[in-house]
Amino acid sequence: MVDQHNDVHNEEIPTELVKMITQLECVFSDTPDLIMRKLRIKQTGEQAVLTYLDGLTDKISINQDVLRPLLFEAGSGEAGGELMMTVGHIEPQLNWSQIKLSILQGSSVLFVDGRSEAYSLDTKGWPQRAIEDPQLEASLKGAHQGFVETGEQNIALIRRYIPNRELKLKRLTVGQRGQTTVSVLYLEDVVNPNLLKRLIERIQQIDVDVIINTGELTEFIEDSPFSIFPQLISTERPDAAASQILQGRCVIVVDRSPSVLVTPVSFMSFFQNVDDYSTRWPISTFLRLLRLFAFFTAAFLPGIYIAVISYHFEIIPLKLLLTLGESRGQVPFPPFVEAIFMEITLEMLREAGIRLPAPVGQTVGIVGGIVIGQAVVQAGLISNIMVIIVSFTAISSFILPNFDMVAAARLIRFMLMVLATLFGFVGLIIGLMIMIGHLIALKSLGVPYGSPFAPVRFTDWKDTLVRVPLWLMNKRPLSTTPIQIKRQGKSRVGEESE
């Protein structure tokens, strides 16, 4: 990471154009996409050179807003006079390191003969995706704009939801080579300053080459890197990010990454969804409970099956036991082998479905459907019941809105399967105990992850298992320890005070 041109960079810019071009060629050697356009400025009569990286800049802007005024428009005619360009942001630069950075980040830099300063012009324009529907977090009633790969645009998307001067932004640069811009967005009068300080310290601490994605940033700033539970939510929905900011959380926007991070979060945050707030509250309460049930099903069901079949078959009602015996009778494997075989098949299918290109992906579906659905049972390798269990587990894991939490549930499932094989229900209970113990000790940005269940905060229960009507949620969640607790006043005519 040590820069070999360090001595050159901190030097001042030579005033002679020829020297400058030599130095520029020295710094950017083997950079054929660096364009150096020599020109004579009509406005002042000086010689100049315009430098930019082809591909990172907006050609139309350079032609129309920089070259055209410089070449053709008449000005004062005095050397050293003001240069007229129709570019929004013109910044005089005095040293090489800044110049290098602005060229690499897509600005074009204008060197003028005889001047000790260069001008970096905001002509950034790189290949960019249009704003589309979020792909991973589809929503029925929410907005249809998702984040894109440009940090500024993402910030703008959030700002659209919170046009408030208290929405502050801390901009940090991470990565020696990548110089990734990481911005932390928060409401100054709501967020707990200690949390913010902790977060910024953690980001500043990072000393790496480059941060490619939010996922990489997460690894450096989360509280327990060895936990299987996600401790930051990553979302690609601006409306979700805005509502998290309003609840007193911080949002981290990483430039070049199409999702943003939300912190601090609790376990229950992963079961919430933007659609919850736009559906009727009894329905979204039902969905919350369904998701929680699905999480535990996805984690526990195969384990329970193994425990019941291998240890506690006495709890199965007699009629079911007979059917079960019939179906299990032909299977030569112990329940654990049966279960692990099916679960691994399922995980493989899922993984294959994600990575494969769409036309081939269909084949996977057909193969999987036939193998899992029919052939395995007919061949007597796996019992019918096991197929049902696996399908049920799969469906449960599809319900959960957050991919990271599903991944955790999948991992827990395998551990519980082992525990259930060895110790039956006792193993499952011990597994649950370890999980609870881990969850209540876990922290997200120093804030208890298990809140509002451990520690119990009844006022926060309004937006966890149940989702009470919005006009009753007058306070921000205490789990984020906001400095401004009141969120809203009486908002309904005739509403009783809380």
Place this chain on the structure above:
Amino acid sequence: MKDYANNQITLLQYIFIITGLQVNVSIVSLPRNLAETAGTDGWMSIIIGWVISAAASIAIIRVMKNHPEGTLLDLLTRFMGMWAGKVISLLLSLYYFYILYDGLTRTILITKAWLLPTIPNFILMILLLIPTYAIAQHGPSVLGRYAELIAYMSLWIPFVYILTLKNAHWLHLLPMFKDGWQPILSAVKETIYPSLGMAATFILYPFLKHKEKAATGILISTSLSMVVYLFFTVICFLYYSPDDISNYNDVVISVLKSIEFKFVERIEVIFIAYHLFLYSLVWIPTMYLTTYCTSWLFRQSDHRGHMTWLCVLLAIGTIIYSPTFNQSDRLENLLTWIGFGTEYVFPVCLAVYLWIRKSSKRRPAHEGKA
């Protein structure tokens, strides 16, 4: 020495920790023990026992009030010198270890008897120690959260027991005072073992957020335990006939056999497995308390090193020796008297001593002023 402010527990968490320490494995055999001594009048002993333990708990709080910024060990060091603190810390850690060991071995015995007869004891011990270590290493605030969460999670248990009431025979409770007061009073001794656990206050007091409410807290928790014991004892007395009850070892578990659901046969298997959560409320806090005392003794700020050693010791110890039901019963009998000494007699004596010391010091001061 320890960071009290960052590890605070709320009053509710404190209540549940104490109740959890009292109501755990002890509940399983309590109805039978009471019935053996006092017949179906045994439930009255619980109430008498509650009065006594409430008095003892008040004495504990009285003692702790003398030095609210520290544990009992700091308090003794302040008032009686360093060696008193050291001796008591050793004794207290042994006492907590006794409760811990008793809880763990009882749990293993019950688990083996009802669910996993073929698994070796030491493997079960290791299995139990994993969550214990995972939770206890974080200290009081996590212990508090755990106890609180388990308490709320277990709220369904009484409702299941109410289902057994359809086979209840209320006549079992009558007549009252069959043999006069004498058996009832002598059965009070059976309630001592189930009410042990108040001694956790010795260590937990400085971690408490609202110390002025500690007395209320400990009274609520002893009363809560009393209500729980009364509930389960009466349920068992109603279900089993007075003569039959002593034929069963773990009455509180056996009683579940009468519950039937259409969709699950032998539902009690699941309940017994779930009971592990309740039993865990005794070993997890005592694991912390034991190692807190030992690390205090050796002036170490981190109790985790000792905790690791304690876990290894327990696992290896179980390979060499693990008690049978009868031996465990004997251990419990002994614990009753040791516990009576530690949690009833000792705090009362200490409270009296500190009071005398205080008043004798104050008097010369007053005279001096006058």
